[in-house]
Amino acid sequence: MTDRYSSVLPFPKACIHYLNQYQVSIKDVHIAGCHPYELVRKSRQNITTHFSADAKSAILVEFLKRLKPLKSLNIELPGGWHQFDRHYWDTIMDPLGDTRVSTKSLTLAGCMPRSFRAHFHKMFNWSVLTSLSFFDINLWLMQDIQFDVPDIRYLVHFQCYTLDSIFEQDTVMLHEFFRVNKCLQRILLSISGLARFPVATPEQVEIDNPTTVVHFVL
């Protein structure tokens, strides 16, 4: 299960500066409530950060540009998105250029405007990804990954919690997604309407090594 951290009060700037100065060996840093840039250091292998500003998209892109290869990255986008975010994703051409973030595990929690979908799949080096978790996303993000990211082939863990309702065409998409990820061992789903439109599990599509398959049905 992927850990998530939330915070009402910010982590003070002086405190993260203290850590960056006197605890330079920190590999795993999970802080809700400080500026994401402050968490990027050479030693980091696992990062959890929140993007809680009103206009969070430009900060997210700049943060991703600064990252070295990671073991895990947990991006929390609390509070929804702002009109500035929609304008950003509507107008930006190629936010990361040739840069692709490399991480073995990616968690994305929170929504972005629909124009985000055209950029999301270009942000990561999907061929190294083995664990993918979504919380509170819109289901259309999954559709784009399925059709636009042929490199997602090596997932062992997949998790998707969304309030969006599933429709028949979504089950086809997920079925195909499970089929191509032949290493999947653990699937956690929480999607509205899953009881009406059950998704074919890896066993049904004869994936080689399914061990644990868990469906949470809302």
Add this chain to the structure above:
Amino acid sequence: MYRGAMSNLRFAQSLTMYEIARSPELSTSDGQNTVEELETARQEDILRVLQLFPDNKLCSFRYGSPGHERQLRRPAFLTL
């Protein structure tokens, strides 16, 4: 007892701090402190905890409430 517990911090490699809040009624005698003063006091509380650890020993640091919890906890609560 307290000194013994603190001396063990030199072995700690992982620190989790749940959110630290300072409520006005607990932190002031007259209830007149400004938000800035309360925030400064909270920052000093956190720094005091961080300064208990030897330099460059921590490998892992977490701050925040786990899961979907959004309740504030006080005082500082550490798990090592």
